[in-house]
Amino acid sequence: METMTVIVLLISWGLAVGEPTGVQYTEKAFVGDSVLLPCACSGMTTSLVWQIGVRVVSFYPQNENDKSPINESYLNRTQLFLHMEKSNCSLLLHKVSLVDSGVYTCYVLTNVTKGITSLKPLQVNLTVYEHENGTKGIQEGGENKDSSSVHIGIPILAVVIILAAGLLLTLRALRRRKQRQNIVYVPATVQGNEV
Structure with a gap:
Protein backbone atom coordinates (compact mmCIF):
# COMPACT_ATOMS: atom_id res chain seq x y z
CA MET A 1 0.00 0.00 0.00
CA GLU A 2 2.94 2.33 0.69
CA THR A 3 4.14 1.99 -2.91
CA MET A 4 0.70 2.86 -4.26
CA THR A 5 0.58 5.97 -2.04
CA VAL A 6 3.99 7.14 -3.31
CA ILE A 7 2.95 6.59 -6.95
CA VAL A 8 -0.33 8.43 -6.51
CA LEU A 9 1.54 11.22 -4.72
CA LEU A 10 4.13 11.50 -7.52
CA ILE A 11 1.54 11.41 -10.27
CA SER A 12 -0.66 14.00 -8.60
CA TRP A 13 2.35 16.21 -7.79
CA GLY A 14 3.43 16.08 -11.44
CA LEU A 15 -0.06 16.92 -12.62
CA ALA A 16 -0.55 19.71 -10.08
CA VAL A 17 2.75 21.42 -10.83
CA GLY A 18 2.71 20.63 -14.52
CA GLU A 19 5.26 18.83 -16.63
CA PRO A 20 8.86 19.98 -16.34
CA THR A 21 9.92 22.33 -19.09
CA GLY A 22 12.36 21.12 -21.69
CA VAL A 23 13.41 17.63 -22.72
CA GLN A 24 16.82 16.73 -21.34
CA TYR A 25 17.47 13.66 -23.55
CA THR A 26 16.44 12.39 -26.96
CA GLU A 27 16.57 8.67 -27.78
CA LYS A 28 15.85 6.79 -31.01
CA ALA A 29 14.94 3.15 -31.55
CA PHE A 30 13.59 0.81 -34.20
CA VAL A 31 10.40 -1.21 -33.83
CA GLY A 32 11.11 -4.43 -31.93
CA ASP A 33 14.41 -3.21 -30.41
CA SER A 34 15.17 -2.38 -26.79
CA VAL A 35 16.08 1.16 -25.79
CA LEU A 36 17.64 2.63 -22.64
CA LEU A 37 16.05 5.83 -21.32
CA PRO A 38 18.67 7.51 -19.10
CA CYS A 39 17.97 8.97 -15.68
CA ALA A 40 20.68 9.59 -13.08
CA CYS A 41 19.83 9.70 -9.40
CA SER A 42 21.58 9.79 -6.05
CA GLY A 43 22.26 6.94 -3.68
CA MET A 44 19.56 8.36 -1.39
CA THR A 45 16.72 7.73 -3.86
CA THR A 46 13.73 6.25 -2.08
CA SER A 47 11.18 6.06 -4.90
CA LEU A 48 11.13 6.26 -8.66
CA VAL A 49 8.30 6.49 -11.19
CA TRP A 50 8.61 6.47 -14.99
CA GLN A 51 5.60 7.86 -16.85
CA ILE A 52 4.53 8.80 -20.34
CA GLY A 53 1.84 11.42 -19.88
CA VAL A 54 -0.30 10.11 -17.00
CA ARG A 55 0.39 6.43 -17.78
CA VAL A 56 2.78 4.69 -15.37
CA VAL A 57 5.48 2.76 -17.25
CA SER A 58 7.42 1.42 -14.24
CA PHE A 59 8.16 2.26 -10.61
CA TYR A 60 10.43 1.45 -7.67
CA PRO A 61 10.14 -0.05 -5.10
CA GLN A 62 7.90 -2.62 -6.68
CA ASN A 63 6.25 -5.54 -5.01
CA GLU A 64 6.48 -8.50 -7.40
CA ASN A 65 2.78 -9.23 -6.87
CA ASP A 66 1.53 -5.65 -7.19
CA LYS A 67 2.01 -4.24 -10.68
CA SER A 68 -1.48 -2.71 -10.85
CA PRO A 69 -0.32 0.93 -11.25
CA ILE A 70 1.68 0.02 -14.40
CA ASN A 71 -0.11 0.66 -17.68
CA GLU A 72 -1.10 -2.64 -19.29
CA SER A 73 0.89 -1.98 -22.49
CA TYR A 74 4.17 -1.78 -20.48
CA LEU A 75 3.75 -4.90 -18.34
CA ASN A 76 6.73 -7.29 -18.62
CA ARG A 77 8.51 -4.93 -21.07
CA THR A 78 10.51 -2.76 -18.66
CA GLN A 79 13.57 -3.10 -16.48
CA LEU A 80 14.87 -0.75 -13.78
CA PHE A 81 18.41 -0.77 -12.41
CA LEU A 82 17.89 1.10 -9.13
CA HIS A 83 17.73 -2.09 -7.06
CA MET A 84 21.21 -3.06 -8.39
CA GLU A 85 22.87 0.36 -8.62
CA LYS A 86 21.55 3.16 -6.41
CA SER A 87 22.68 5.96 -8.78
CA ASN A 88 21.03 4.53 -11.89
CA CYS A 89 17.33 5.30 -12.34
CA SER A 90 17.40 4.50 -16.06
CA LEU A 91 14.63 2.51 -17.72
CA LEU A 92 15.21 -0.26 -20.26
CA LEU A 93 12.18 -0.62 -22.52
CA HIS A 94 11.96 -3.88 -24.49
CA LYS A 95 10.16 -4.62 -27.79
CA VAL A 96 9.36 -0.99 -28.62
CA SER A 97 6.57 -0.19 -31.04
CA LEU A 98 5.53 2.98 -32.84
CA VAL A 99 3.01 3.79 -30.09
CA ASP A 100 5.88 3.93 -27.57
CA SER A 101 7.08 7.21 -29.13
CA GLY A 102 6.65 10.19 -26.83
CA VAL A 103 8.08 12.12 -23.90
CA TYR A 104 8.85 9.95 -20.87
CA THR A 105 9.29 11.52 -17.45
CA CYS A 106 11.47 10.06 -14.71
CA TYR A 107 10.32 11.21 -11.25
CA VAL A 108 13.01 10.64 -8.60
CA LEU A 109 12.05 11.02 -4.93
CA THR A 110 15.14 11.52 -2.73
CA ASN A 111 15.57 11.88 1.04
CA VAL A 112 17.45 15.15 1.56
CA THR A 113 17.25 15.05 5.35
CA LYS A 114 15.02 13.18 7.73
CA GLY A 115 11.42 14.00 6.86
CA ILE A 116 12.34 16.27 3.89
CA THR A 117 12.29 14.89 0.39
CA SER A 118 13.14 16.27 -3.00
CA LEU A 119 11.40 15.45 -6.27
CA LYS A 120 13.49 15.78 -9.43
CA PRO A 121 11.75 15.15 -12.77
CA LEU A 122 13.71 14.42 -15.94
CA GLN A 123 12.31 14.05 -19.47
CA VAL A 124 13.40 11.80 -22.33
CA ASN A 125 11.89 12.12 -25.79
CA LEU A 126 11.73 8.71 -27.50
CA THR A 127 11.25 8.42 -31.26
CA VAL A 128 10.56 4.97 -32.69
CA TYR A 129 11.20 4.23 -36.38
CA GLU A 130 10.07 1.40 -38.61
CA HIS A 131 12.74 -0.76 -40.22
CA GLU A 132 13.31 -0.03 -43.90
CA ASN A 133 13.11 -3.03 -46.27
CA GLY A 134 12.67 -5.39 -43.33
CA THR A 135 16.28 -4.94 -42.18
CA LYS A 136 17.23 -4.68 -38.54
CA GLY A 137 18.89 -1.56 -37.17
CA ILE A 138 22.42 -1.59 -35.77
CA GLN A 139 23.27 0.48 -32.72
CA GLU A 140 26.76 2.00 -32.70
CA GLY A 141 28.02 4.75 -30.46
CA GLY A 142 24.55 5.52 -29.15
CA GLU A 143 23.11 6.10 -32.59
CA ASN A 144 20.82 3.76 -34.46
CA LYS A 145 21.82 3.05 -38.02
CA ASP A 146 20.13 0.97 -40.67
CA SER A 147 22.22 -2.06 -41.64
CA SER A 148 21.18 -1.66 -45.29
CA SER A 149 23.68 1.21 -45.54
CA VAL A 150 26.45 -1.28 -44.74
Whole structure:
Protein backbone atom coordinates (compact mmCIF):
# COMPACT_ATOMS: atom_id res chain seq x y z
CA MET A 1 0.00 0.00 0.00
CA GLU A 2 2.94 2.33 0.69
CA THR A 3 4.14 1.99 -2.91
CA MET A 4 0.70 2.86 -4.26
CA THR A 5 0.58 5.97 -2.04
CA VAL A 6 3.99 7.14 -3.31
CA ILE A 7 2.95 6.59 -6.95
CA VAL A 8 -0.33 8.43 -6.51
CA LEU A 9 1.54 11.22 -4.72
CA LEU A 10 4.13 11.50 -7.52
CA ILE A 11 1.54 11.41 -10.27
CA SER A 12 -0.66 14.00 -8.60
CA TRP A 13 2.35 16.21 -7.79
CA GLY A 14 3.43 16.08 -11.44
CA LEU A 15 -0.06 16.92 -12.62
CA ALA A 16 -0.55 19.71 -10.08
CA VAL A 17 2.75 21.42 -10.83
CA GLY A 18 2.71 20.63 -14.52
CA GLU A 19 5.26 18.83 -16.63
CA PRO A 20 8.86 19.98 -16.34
CA THR A 21 9.92 22.33 -19.09
CA GLY A 22 12.36 21.12 -21.69
CA VAL A 23 13.41 17.63 -22.72
CA GLN A 24 16.82 16.73 -21.34
CA TYR A 25 17.47 13.66 -23.55
CA THR A 26 16.44 12.39 -26.96
CA GLU A 27 16.57 8.67 -27.78
CA LYS A 28 15.85 6.79 -31.01
CA ALA A 29 14.94 3.15 -31.55
CA PHE A 30 13.59 0.81 -34.20
CA VAL A 31 10.40 -1.21 -33.83
CA GLY A 32 11.11 -4.43 -31.93
CA ASP A 33 14.41 -3.21 -30.41
CA SER A 34 15.17 -2.38 -26.79
CA VAL A 35 16.08 1.16 -25.79
CA LEU A 36 17.64 2.63 -22.64
CA LEU A 37 16.05 5.83 -21.32
CA PRO A 38 18.67 7.51 -19.10
CA CYS A 39 17.97 8.97 -15.68
CA ALA A 40 20.68 9.59 -13.08
CA CYS A 41 19.83 9.70 -9.40
CA SER A 42 21.58 9.79 -6.05
CA GLY A 43 22.26 6.94 -3.68
CA MET A 44 19.56 8.36 -1.39
CA THR A 45 16.72 7.73 -3.86
CA THR A 46 13.73 6.25 -2.08
CA SER A 47 11.18 6.06 -4.90
CA LEU A 48 11.13 6.26 -8.66
CA VAL A 49 8.30 6.49 -11.19
CA TRP A 50 8.61 6.47 -14.99
CA GLN A 51 5.60 7.86 -16.85
CA ILE A 52 4.53 8.80 -20.34
CA GLY A 53 1.84 11.42 -19.88
CA VAL A 54 -0.30 10.11 -17.00
CA ARG A 55 0.39 6.43 -17.78
CA VAL A 56 2.78 4.69 -15.37
CA VAL A 57 5.48 2.76 -17.25
CA SER A 58 7.42 1.42 -14.24
CA PHE A 59 8.16 2.26 -10.61
CA TYR A 60 10.43 1.45 -7.67
CA PRO A 61 10.14 -0.05 -5.10
CA GLN A 62 7.90 -2.62 -6.68
CA ASN A 63 6.25 -5.54 -5.01
CA GLU A 64 6.48 -8.50 -7.40
CA ASN A 65 2.78 -9.23 -6.87
CA ASP A 66 1.53 -5.65 -7.19
CA LYS A 67 2.01 -4.24 -10.68
CA SER A 68 -1.48 -2.71 -10.85
CA PRO A 69 -0.32 0.93 -11.25
CA ILE A 70 1.68 0.02 -14.40
CA ASN A 71 -0.11 0.66 -17.68
CA GLU A 72 -1.10 -2.64 -19.29
CA SER A 73 0.89 -1.98 -22.49
CA TYR A 74 4.17 -1.78 -20.48
CA LEU A 75 3.75 -4.90 -18.34
CA ASN A 76 6.73 -7.29 -18.62
CA ARG A 77 8.51 -4.93 -21.07
CA THR A 78 10.51 -2.76 -18.66
CA GLN A 79 13.57 -3.10 -16.48
CA LEU A 80 14.87 -0.75 -13.78
CA PHE A 81 18.41 -0.77 -12.41
CA LEU A 82 17.89 1.10 -9.13
CA HIS A 83 17.73 -2.09 -7.06
CA MET A 84 21.21 -3.06 -8.39
CA GLU A 85 22.87 0.36 -8.62
CA LYS A 86 21.55 3.16 -6.41
CA SER A 87 22.68 5.96 -8.78
CA ASN A 88 21.03 4.53 -11.89
CA CYS A 89 17.33 5.30 -12.34
CA SER A 90 17.40 4.50 -16.06
CA LEU A 91 14.63 2.51 -17.72
CA LEU A 92 15.21 -0.26 -20.26
CA LEU A 93 12.18 -0.62 -22.52
CA HIS A 94 11.96 -3.88 -24.49
CA LYS A 95 10.16 -4.62 -27.79
CA VAL A 96 9.36 -0.99 -28.62
CA SER A 97 6.57 -0.19 -31.04
CA LEU A 98 5.53 2.98 -32.84
CA VAL A 99 3.01 3.79 -30.09
CA ASP A 100 5.88 3.93 -27.57
CA SER A 101 7.08 7.21 -29.13
CA GLY A 102 6.65 10.19 -26.83
CA VAL A 103 8.08 12.12 -23.90
CA TYR A 104 8.85 9.95 -20.87
CA THR A 105 9.29 11.52 -17.45
CA CYS A 106 11.47 10.06 -14.71
CA TYR A 107 10.32 11.21 -11.25
CA VAL A 108 13.01 10.64 -8.60
CA LEU A 109 12.05 11.02 -4.93
CA THR A 110 15.14 11.52 -2.73
CA ASN A 111 15.57 11.88 1.04
CA VAL A 112 17.45 15.15 1.56
CA THR A 113 17.25 15.05 5.35
CA LYS A 114 15.02 13.18 7.73
CA GLY A 115 11.42 14.00 6.86
CA ILE A 116 12.34 16.27 3.89
CA THR A 117 12.29 14.89 0.39
CA SER A 118 13.14 16.27 -3.00
CA LEU A 119 11.40 15.45 -6.27
CA LYS A 120 13.49 15.78 -9.43
CA PRO A 121 11.75 15.15 -12.77
CA LEU A 122 13.71 14.42 -15.94
CA GLN A 123 12.31 14.05 -19.47
CA VAL A 124 13.40 11.80 -22.33
CA ASN A 125 11.89 12.12 -25.79
CA LEU A 126 11.73 8.71 -27.50
CA THR A 127 11.25 8.42 -31.26
CA VAL A 128 10.56 4.97 -32.69
CA TYR A 129 11.20 4.23 -36.38
CA GLU A 130 10.07 1.40 -38.61
CA HIS A 131 12.74 -0.76 -40.22
CA GLU A 132 13.31 -0.03 -43.90
CA ASN A 133 13.11 -3.03 -46.27
CA GLY A 134 12.67 -5.39 -43.33
CA THR A 135 16.28 -4.94 -42.18
CA LYS A 136 17.23 -4.68 -38.54
CA GLY A 137 18.89 -1.56 -37.17
CA ILE A 138 22.42 -1.59 -35.77
CA GLN A 139 23.27 0.48 -32.72
CA GLU A 140 26.76 2.00 -32.70
CA GLY A 141 28.02 4.75 -30.46
CA GLY A 142 24.55 5.52 -29.15
CA GLU A 143 23.11 6.10 -32.59
CA ASN A 144 20.82 3.76 -34.46
CA LYS A 145 21.82 3.05 -38.02
CA ASP A 146 20.13 0.97 -40.67
CA SER A 147 22.22 -2.06 -41.64
CA SER A 148 21.18 -1.66 -45.29
CA SER A 149 23.68 1.21 -45.54
CA VAL A 150 26.45 -1.28 -44.74
CA HIS A 151 25.18 -3.70 -47.40
CA ILE A 152 25.04 -0.91 -50.00
CA GLY A 153 28.41 0.58 -49.00
CA ILE A 154 30.42 -2.59 -49.66
CA PRO A 155 29.41 -2.97 -53.36
CA ILE A 156 29.94 0.75 -53.95
CA LEU A 157 33.43 0.48 -52.48
CA ALA A 158 34.17 -2.52 -54.73
CA VAL A 159 33.03 -0.60 -57.84
CA VAL A 160 35.20 2.40 -56.89
CA ILE A 161 38.26 0.14 -56.46
CA ILE A 162 37.64 -1.57 -59.83
CA LEU A 163 37.22 1.80 -61.58
CA ALA A 164 40.42 3.14 -59.98
CA ALA A 165 42.38 0.03 -61.05
CA GLY A 166 40.99 0.35 -64.60
CA LEU A 167 41.98 4.01 -64.74
CA LEU A 168 45.53 3.24 -63.55
CA LEU A 169 45.91 0.45 -66.17
CA THR A 170 44.62 2.75 -68.94
CA LEU A 171 47.02 5.53 -67.95
CA ARG A 172 49.92 3.08 -67.91
CA ALA A 173 49.01 1.74 -71.37
CA LEU A 174 48.78 5.30 -72.76
CA ARG A 175 52.19 6.17 -71.31
CA ARG A 176 53.78 3.10 -72.93
CA ARG A 177 52.20 3.94 -76.28
CA LYS A 178 53.50 7.51 -76.06
CA GLN A 179 57.01 6.26 -75.21
CA ARG A 180 56.96 3.98 -78.28
CA GLN A 181 55.91 6.86 -80.51
CA ASN A 182 58.81 8.99 -79.25
CA ILE A 183 61.40 6.46 -80.38
CA VAL A 184 63.20 7.80 -83.46
CA TYR A 185 64.50 5.25 -85.91
CA VAL A 186 67.83 6.27 -87.34
CA PRO A 187 68.72 4.45 -90.53
CA ALA A 188 71.78 2.32 -90.21
CA THR A 189 74.76 3.15 -92.38
CA VAL A 190 77.16 0.65 -93.73
CA GLN A 191 80.73 1.77 -93.96
CA GLY A 192 80.90 4.09 -96.76
CA ASN A 193 77.53 3.16 -98.18
CA GLU A 194 74.25 4.52 -97.19
CA VAL A 195 71.47 2.17 -97.00
